[in-house]
Amino acid sequence: MADGDTETRVTIRTVAADAGVSVAAVSKVMRNAYGVSDALRLKVEASIGKLGYRPSVAARGMRGRTFTLGVLLVGIDNPFLPGIYQGIESVTESAGYKIMVGVGAARARTEVTLIEQMIDNRMDGLILVASQIAGETLEHFARQIPIVVVGHHEPAAQGYDTINNDDQRGAQLAVQAFLDRGYSDIAYMTQSDQGDHHADVAPQREAGYRKAMTAAGLADRIRVFRLPQCGLSRDEMLSNVLQSPDRPRAIFCWSDLDAIPLLSAAHRLGMGIPDELALIGYDNSPMAELSMVDLTSIDQDGPRLGKLAAEALFSRMTGRSVAEHILTEPTLILRGSH
Amino acid sequence: MADGDTETRVTIRTVAADAGVSVAAVSKVMRNAYGVSDALRLKVEASIGKLGYRPSVAARGMRGRTFTLGVLLVGIDNPFLPGIYQGIESVTESAGYKIMVGVGAARARTEVTLIEQMIDNRMDGLILVASQIAGETLEHFARQIPIVVVGHHEPAAQGYDTINNDDQRGAQLAVQAFLDRGYSDIAYMTQSDQGDHHADVAPQREAGYRKAMTAAGLADRIRVFRLPQCGLSRDEMLSNVLQSPDRPRAIFCWSDLDAIPLLSAAHRLGMGIPDELALIGYDNSPMAELSMVDLTSIDQDGPRLGKLAAEALFSRMTGRSVAEHILTEPTLILRGSH
DNA sequence: CCCGTTTCGTGCACCGTTCTACGTAAATCA
DNA sequence: TGATTTACGTAGAACGGTGCACGAAACGGG
Structure with missing residues (x-):
């Protein structure tokens, strides 16, 4: 561990001390929860700005949500993926969610490890793109975390949603x-x-x-x-x-x-x-x-697939429990090779 | 939050109870720390296997290391990246480290957010590939987490390493x-x-x-x-x-x-x-x-760059504090276009 | 047989958040 | 004016691990 001139991290306690309020008050401001006066909010926000405070995702995840989604991709050399990713991002970004990507390298074993990794990192939901993982395994994971699958047909799945072009x-x-x-x-x-x-x-x-x-x-x-x-x-x-x-x-x-x-x-x-x-x-x-x-x-309009996947994930995260299986219409792009 | 038949998570406490030992003992076995008898280890490992226990990366990260590295990529549509990624992975995988990827989309603002995200997720080190971020900002982050940069020349940098082809x-x-x-x-x-x-x-x-x-x-x-x-x-x-x-x-x-x-x-x-x-x-x-x-x-031999980057990161994580700036030799691949 | 070492296992104080439960002061109502 | 309600802020217990400090055996040498 590099232990040079380690800037001691600014924690919620640092902010609380600086603003002269309780830790809980700072937490409330961060989550803009109910019961904060303008005066308090201002004080706290000033300290946050001054100290450059960012809450620790890891710690936050231990009780609340992390506002982070996991996206599992088969690889990074597949021309099919950028469009989907961009579609996902367009939705998640405006909702204030961050994305962490896992690269599965088309090996089921690696993919399972990555999914576990994402669960262990307390992500709020998962989108799997062209995953190789079998349906039963997916059902197992889906009991632990909301999951949407793109590019993998499983129309009878109960625990997770699928988005595919037809x-x-x-x-x-x-x-x-x-x-x-x-x-x-x-x-x-x-x-x-x-x-x-x-x-x-x-x-x-x-x-x-x-x-x-x-x-x-x-x-x-x-x-x-x-x-x-x-x-x-x-x-x-x-x-x-x-x-x-x-x-x-x-x-x-x-x-x-x-x-x-x-x-x-x-x-x-x-x-x-x-x-x-x-x-x-x-x-x-x-x-x-x-x-x-x-x-x-x-x-197959990757951006649209990505957008649909992200939307499905959000609706599942906010309560929907009956599975959704969407099929989109592909189109033929005429060129000179046929 | 989907709250169907939520399988209650297997925690270190579940394992401890099952094996009839203390939480600390289980922790020791997990980290294969000093002072565990074979008998204890066996008992605990049996319970871990039986219950399918996996430690929470998030919780672990709050005190110890997470054994997760962050890799920040400019995008996913760049043919230059797969080679580098593969090179990184070849080294990290055998060392038992997991990788989480962030996709910067070539926007400095997004990249900064992702780096913060990775720090907040308590990753043990970062590799930035073709990042757009200015050197001074990098120095700032490098004070918080070991960083190696690929595809970005900053030969005078003190706090982080750079790996580039010439x-x-x-x-x-x-x-x-x-x-x-x-x-x-x-x-x-x-x-x-x-x-x-x-x-x-x-x-x-x-x-x-x-x-x-x-x-x-x-x-x-x-x-x-x-x-x-x-x-x-x-x-x-x-x-x-x-x-x-x-x-x-x-x-x-x-x-x-x-x-x-x-x-x-x-x-x-x-x-x-x-x-x-x-x-x-x-x-x-x-x-x-x-x-x-x-x-x-x-x-420019991407896999080699990736391998060098991962090795530099490991050596930095284990104590090296003087920066390393490596330049590799590119080669010309002759084909018919010139 | 006594006392200093090891070896092994445990209790407990963290880590940085969230969130429930509660206390207090001010505002509203009868 | 007294009784309620409402608004605001605070303690403090989680969350799931780590790792230090400590105590109890077991060991071993003189």
Whole structure:
């Protein structure tokens, strides 16, 4: 512990002494509770200003609320997250709540630890974005702290809320967009399932793809490619898929995250887009918009999802106990890749 | 507050009662402090396991340490951050420390609030990545909590450490790479300065660019473009720069973050790369590697910076009080854009 | 066998807040 | 004017841990 010239912390007691009032009085002013005269308030506020007093969140959390929310993100390299985060922040900021973020690195174990960490830090509520954690575990945590989940389908959950774009509908939009252009040889590319509980977005999009294909009478043309996790063999696999003699003419990819590397592989192989390969992604990430990428993608309006999540969390924190499961409408962003 | 079937929390008292020992004994076992017999330890650990006890970070923090570090990031959409974060995590995880992240959104005001929040949450130390906060403010905070700063040059700082890649050297590498290809009409493109204290990386890279140009006898060819912040007029400005009759033949861009949109604008205008425009970026982001981007870039080895930062923080937390200012060597990643 | 050391476990005073319960003075009402 | 109410401020007990100081064994050497 660095113990140089440690400025002794300004506590509520320091303020009370300075203002010549009781500790409780200062506390009341801070929480603008009932029963404070203007004279007292002024005195206390003057001292607070003079001393630069900030209440300790940790101590405050031991009895009251901390006005801090926890947000758990899968990672920081996912283009889907900034929009959601910004949506959350827009709501929480104006309500005077602070946000602490945990980065789950897509490992369920890490995520559980982080959630526990947030509970132990006495946060007032949690928003989990694209969490990998199973529903039953979530129910367990939800008994200890209000929770809202984004990007994880669990429509029967009782203890927590879920906010999602309608991933099945998004997949249907993509398939339809291909059909409109006359394609019938449409494949779906997804990440390899990893303990997959059918709750994650990728399987939902797969289900939507299958339904849409079946509805179009193309059930026998259904093909699903599953990408391995690690980087090197993934790039290889992308190339292999593209070079195989019976490669699909059109690919709907579960996320821009994989669609763009796929596009890159196609480009490297000298394939024309969309003439030799048509492609639609998901998330409408900023990269998709770049002219050399120009990727058609499904947009799920991250800021809106974030906003809805924050609002749901607040309503749950203030009493609602019956679960809410919201599904928003995705939109197709037309570009040159299909 | 959701007050459904609130599982009453397992506290240190619950454990003590269950194991038939004192609260202090449990505390000792948790902190594996001196003076615990094997018998006692076993008894207590059994109860802890049975009850699933986790100590409250908040309460613990009021006297001891929390084993939690705060990491402040500029944003989550910056390709430079994942590497650094991963580097930090690799060190802290094995040391049994948890990380809470704050997202500063590149606004100094928000960042200050978040740092205060982290101090109030009793974190044991802070790593600030690409923070916008002025040096004097940092010194102030550094008196309250050990701090290490990444991506912000403040070589004279006393109270905190800084870890940076040598941005001036990186700029020099870029200029040299252009010179080697025979370019002399080399411009620098940067973000418009925003309260800029010369400490941020962009001005450092600018200084390096100026030095390198001067050293090459091209002082009179020095040109600097400053991009506005907001998205729309930025794209316009990029196009304008590229379409002006005396546009530079080679541009060194302060970050891939702006180099890639610039590349996109060039592509949209049908300009050949590198024949009509040569480009070098900074950060070697994953996108730069994509075949349709193929951007030459300066790599600063984020994971290494993160690792160094975490190690510096630990050494500071365990007593070191004289500041450390580390500069790492950047490398040029050759690709097709120059 | 006595006395000085260790070793182990406990009681208790913190840490910085919140919040309930209570006392007092002023204002209102009959 | 006396009885109520209302407004304001204060003690002091939580909250869930930590860690110091202390006492009681157990140990060990002369």
